[in-house]
Amino acid sequence: MIARTHVAxxxxxxxxxxxxxxxxxxxxxARHLAEHYDGQAPEFSADLSAVAADxxxxxxxxxxxxxxxxxxxxxxxxAGTHILLEKPVARTPxxxxxxxxxxxxxxxxxxxxxxxxMRQPSIAAARHVAGGMLGNLGLxxxxxxxxxxxxxxxxxxxxxxxxxxxxxxxxxAIHSIDLALSLTGPVTRVQAMTATSPLHEMEAEDFAVAGxxxxxxxxxxxxxxTAMYPHRTEVIRLHFDNASLRLSKDGLEISWRDGRxxxxxxxxxxxxxxxxxxxxxEWHQAVIADFIDAIRVGRKPMVTGRQALVSHHLIAAIxxxxxxxxxxxxxx
Numbered sequence: 001m002i003a004r005t006h007v008a009x010x011x012x013x014x015x016x017x018x019x020x021x022x023x024x025x026x027x028x029x030a031r032h033l034a035e036h037y038d039g040q041a042p043e044f045s046a047d048l049s050a051v052a053a054d055x056x057x058x059x060x061x062x063x064x065x066x067x068x069x070x071x072x073x074x075x076x077x078x079a080g081t082h083i084l085l086e087k088p089v090a091r092t093p094x095x096x097x098x099x100x101x102x103x104x105x106x107x108x109x110x111x112x113x114x115x116x117x118m119r120q121p122s123i124a125a126a127r128h129v130a131g132g133m134l135g136n137l138g139l140x141x142x143x144x145x146x147x148x149x150x151x152x153x154x155x156x157x158x159x160x161x162x163x164x165x166x167x168x169x170x171x172x173a174i175h176s177i178d179l180a181l182s183l184t185g186p187v188t189r190v191q192a193m194t195a196t197s198p199l200h201e202m203e204a205e206d207f208a209v210a211g212x213x214x215x216x217x218x219x220x221x222x223x224x225x226t227a228m229y230p231h232r233t234e235v236i237r238l239h240f241d242n243a244s245l246r247l248s249k250d251g252l253e254i255s256w257r258d259g260r261x262x263x264x265x266x267x268x269x270x271x272x273x274x275x276x277x278x279x280x281x282e283w284h285q286a287v288i289a290d291f292i293d294a295i296r297v298g299r300k301p302m303v304t305g306r307q308a309l310v311s312h313h314l315i316a317a318i319x320x321x322x323x324x325x326x327x328x329x330x331x332x
Contacts, residue, residue: 184214
């Protein structure tokens with residue numbers, strides 16, 4: 001579903017990269033993607049081994065379902081191909097760690113595509129948090145109020161543990177989880193409940209709620225669902241000593257305790273939200289550009305595979321707390 005966005009993003013990176021090959025189990029079904037690439041038409045193949053063996057291909061974007069991802073990554077990594085991976089890393093924290101260790105063992109760079117960090121409001125929020133003027137963080141609110149109709153889950157395997165590793169948290173809310181944790185630091189304790197609402201027929205959860213305690217002493221809440229109609233944008237609110245931040249894709253609002261309100265990085269193109277449109281490709285393009293630069297200069301990408309494990313551990317802790325009804329502690 002996200003392939004078109006990746007192809008459009010690569011169209012804007014002609015000066016640093018060329019899209020050489022699109023690999024699909026059914027190449028004929030992927031050929032329409034060439035319409036979204038503004039450059040020399042890519043080749044289409046079902047032969048991953050040929051791509052891995054091509055010395056002129058230095059990196060690959062892996063956007064398969066999590067259930068078939070590990071073998072693809074292992075084959076690319078053994079060939080020395082750097083990998084930029086669509087979220088999530090894998091279906092479980094254990095499987096995700098295996099993926100990370102495969103890439104570390106083979107000496108290839110593994111980046112994870114959390115494009116919400118590249119939104120201008122997110123960049124502005126990170127700058128303010130790092131600046132120190134906000135004071136100590138006291139309270140965190142993470143809200144992911146999404147809508148998916150039943151047809152979304154009627155696709156084979158979607159919303160199952162075998163293919164996706166779970167429901168709303170690992171497939172949808174993981175973006176907001178990653179972004180929030182990049183601003184707040186790690187969570188140390190979780191008390192949670194998850195459920196499948198009567199609005200969907202699916203195996204995994206379409207609703208999750210959790211109370212959070214953070215390593216820095218802050219407390220907070222997390223609510224995510226794909227059963228909240230109409231579809232709305234995710235919102236992260238951070239309450240500090242001196243100000244509160246409201247962060248969404250459309251802008252960053254800072255409410256200072258002295259009564260001032262600042263709005264930064266507002267997106268003038270904001271309008272109605274289309275839940276399955278694939279989003280704007282500029283954020284993906286920025287992540288891909290960062291990954292390419294990281295390879296060329298030998299630095300870490302924006303989000304490494306090992307850094308992405310933090311979100312996986314939090315999701316697993318929320319699931320565990322829901323099963324037992326008891327708090328779950330996480331190691332920092």
